Amino acid sequence: MLHWMTTISIWMIPLLILSILLYGTMKRVPTYETFVEGGKEGINMSFSLIPFLVGMLVAISVFRASGALDYFVQLVNPLLALLHFPSEVLPLAIIRPISGTAALGMTSDLISVYGPDSFVGRLAGTIQGSTDTTFYVLTVYFGAVGIKKMGDALKVGLLADLIGIIAAVIVVTLVFGMN
Amino acid sequence: MVNYIWGGMFVIGIVFGMINGTMDQVNEALFVSAKEAVTLCLGLMSILVFWLGLMKIAEESGLLDKLSTLFKPFMRWLFPEVPPNHPAMGYILSNMMANTFGLGNAATPLGIKAMEQLKKLNGGKATVSRSMVTFLAINTSSVTLIPTTVIAIRMNYDAHSPTDIVFPTIIATAISAIGGIAIDRYFYYRRKRNGRE
Numbered sequence: 548m549l550h551w552m553t554t555i556s557i558w559m560i561p562l563l564i565l566s567i568l569l570y571g572t573m574k575r576v577p578t579y580e581t582f583v584e585g586g587k588e589g590i591n592m593s594f595s596l597i598p599f600l601v602g603m604l605v606a607i608s609v610f611r612a613s614g615a616l617d618y619f620v621q622l623v624n625p626l627l628a629l630l631h632f633p634s635e636v637l638p639l640a641i642i643r644p645i646s647g648t649a650a651l652g653m654t655s656d657l658i659s660v661y662g663p664d665s666f667v668g669r670l671a672g673t674i675q676g677s678t679d680t681t682f683y684v685l686t687v688y689f690g691a692v693g694i695k696k697m698g699d700a701l702k703v704g705l706l707a708d709l710i711g712i713i714a715a716v717i718v719v720t721l722v723f724g725m726n
Numbered sequence: 727m728v729n730y731i732w733g734g735m736f737v738i739g740i741v742f743g744m745i746n747g748t749m750d751q752v753n754e755a756l757f758v759s760a761k762e763a764v765t766l767c768l769g770l771m772s773i774l775v776f777w778l779g780l781m782k783i784a785e786e787s788g789l790l791d792k793l794s795t796l797f798k799p800f801m802r803w804l805f806p807e808v809p810p811n812h813p814a815m816g817y818i819l820s821n822m823m824a825n826t827f828g829l830g831n832a833a834t835p836l837g838i839k840a841m842e843q844l845k846k847l848n849g850g851k852a853t854v855s856r857s858m859v860t861f862l863a864i865n866t867s868s869v870t871l872i873p874t875t876v877i878a879i880r881m882n883y884d885a886h887s888p889t890d891i892v893f894p895t896i897i898a899t900a901i902s903a904i905g906g907i908a909i910d911r912y913f914y915y916r917r918k919r920n921g922r923e
Contacts, residue, residue, distance in 0.1 A: 560872060560889055567780055571787040578783050585782025589774035593767050601763040605756060606732050609739035612755035614746050644866070645731065655766055655879045656759075663885030672880060672891045676873030677898035679825070681866040684837070688862065689854075691838040692845045698854040699913040704866035706909045711867055711902030718894045718901075 596648065603652035607638075611656075632716060635667050639674060644708045647680035670719045678711040766882060773878035781824075793823060804864075804907070807847070807857050814843035818861060825868045837865060860910050867906035870899045 571578045610616050620634045627634045639657065643650045657671040681704035689697060743752040783789075801815055808814050817840035824833035840861060848855040873895050880888040 567784045571783040574787040576787045581783045582779035586775040586779030589778040593771035597767045604759045604763040606735040608755040608759035610735040612751040613739040613743035615742035663880040663883045672876040673894050676870045676876045676895035679866045679868035688841045692841045696853040700859045700862045703863045703910050707867040707906030710905035714901035715898040718897045722894050
């Protein structure tokens with residue numbers, strides 16, 4: 548369904564690369580050297596992700612392999628069916644505002660179990676991309692500058708996450724269908 | 727919070743395995759998934775190196791600054807309490823840009839700097855200001871243009887077309903950002919009505 552949306556998605560990234568490179572060259576930036584310099588940060592970043600991902604992926608797969616996750620999902624299934632929300636994605640929706648790396652682990656787990664081109668896999672990817680870690684942002688940003696009274700910030704952040712998750716379910720269903 | 731959830735998954739999983747007789751599977755899961763996590767990080771490395779490199783070019787060439795100027799009217803509407811040429815604006819925008827391009831880790835230091843400036847604007851008080859709530863609302867609904875990490879993961883698992891989630895993500899992220907701003911405004915006017923602002 549809606550083939551052109553997929554086409555836009557595929558074209559967007561190469562076009563973005565093209566414009567960044569053309570603009571950089573026009574402004575006489577040593578593009579290759581700058582690229583290499585910036586890329587070095589990526590190496591450190593991916594290494595520092597290893598402990599987070601190992602910890603989370605192992606915990607999730609123990610939880611899943613024991614059968615505890617299935618049991619929990621079955622428990623809330625009737626409610627989710629009412630809302631047309633795929634129950635497999637529920638743990639991700641719960642953990643997404645709490646921990647970004649945990650959510651990343653869950654997303655990759657869902658993608659590996661259900662396949663990247665499945666409804667669940669695509670929905671997980673879209674949720675991961677369209678929401679952010681409210682608790683982390685709140686803790687880090689407010690903590691770093693010493694804000695003690697948060698006011699409405701947490702409520703607003705969590706409600707925005709909820710809207711993001713609902714929007715992801717609707718959009719993925721419309722674009723790819725429910726297979 | 728994360729500590730309880732993380733520990734809880736292990737404890738519940740292991741206890742459930744005892745009762746259910748699924749200890750075999752639990753054991754296997756322990757070792758297979760740890761290995762998988764490391765493989766995943768190595769897979770992520772390629773895409774992180776590429777995008778951080780490219781973003782550096784965008785930064786050095788002034789493309790990011792140019793985008794800032796483009797969004798000035800929008801920013802003024804979003805943060806009416808922040809003077810247009812205040813350094814807070816620059817940091818807020820760079821933070822939003824980093825989020826937009828899916829560079830979450832690059833966004834954090836910029837976000838902290840923005841928060842510092844917003845605190846100064848608020849007279850250095852330890853309480854939250856209107857602009858801070860707005861900034862957080864935008865941050866947590868994070869407008870994403872290129873979900874780099876998700877594309878990398880999908881590539882790792884041989885997706886037919888790893889980037890085909892880009893468009894749905896943009897739509898979903900736009901809806902959640904608009905929703906976040908609307909909720910933020912609603913709470914602001916409610917505080918104002920109650921004489922708390």
